[in-house]
Structures are given as structure tokens and as C-alpha cells.
Amino acid sequence: MSEDIKDAPVYSIPLSYRKMENMHIVFWLLKDISWCMIWKPLGVAMIFPTLIISIVIAWRTRQFMSELCHNVAISLWITANSYWMISEFFHFDMLTIWGAVTYKHLALIPFVSGLLILAYYYIWYHPRHKETEEIM
Secondary structure (H helix, E strand, O other): OOHHHHHOOOOOOOHHHHHHHHHHHHHHHHHHHHHHHOOHHHHHHHHHHHHHHHHHHHHHOOOOHHHHHHHHHHHHHHHHHHHHHHHHHOOOOOOEEEOOEEHHHHHHHHHHHHHHHHHHHHHHHHHHOOOOOOOO
């Protein structure tokens, strides 16, 4: 093992946080399986624990800019994904808003917002804070 790796700071996650993150994955998978199987009540119900836990994870990691940006992007992804699922469940996804834009396309707002947060981190923040000891 190189000296750089041995002397690098260690990022550890408390066990209670890790358990919450693992449950988050279970809820997310249940939400997406419900979407795939068109189980509307379970799919809609799973939005809440999935999104709430992702927001709590983002809040708990806010002291690390890399973690915060990635976790906020995940929360926005879940928001977009959940809206898209609801639009399909309740059959308004293909209704036209204007021109070729449908209600499903509104999911692009949180998707692109998450992408912009990551772009901010990788293009602006990270290059200017290379000396900051963080995860990335």
C-alpha cells in the first residue's frame, strides 16, 4: 500500500446512518418495482420514505460539499423519478402542455437541476478547493 493511501484521512459512516442508507435502498427498489408492476398504492406510498430518507442523508452529510451535492442530486433524481411514475400511474404523462412537451417532460426539471448541482461541484467548486480534504 502506498504512503499516500495509508496517510489519507478516513471517512467513516456511523452504523445508524449506514442502516438508514440500506433501508433507503430497500424503499427505492420497492418504489421502482411497484412502478414496473403497476402497483399504484405501494409505489406512491414508497415515495415518502424514499424521498424523506434521501433528504435526511443529504442533511447529515452537509459538512462535506462533495457528499452534499451528490446527495441533493439523488434527492432530485428520486423527485423526478417519483413524479414520472405518478404521471404514468394516473395517465397524464402523455397529455400535451405545449407543442410536443408533455407532462412527463416536467420530470426534466428536477433531473436537470440535479445535473446542474453536480456540474457546479465538478466544474466550479472542486477545482477551486482541491486542498480541502473530502471524499472526492
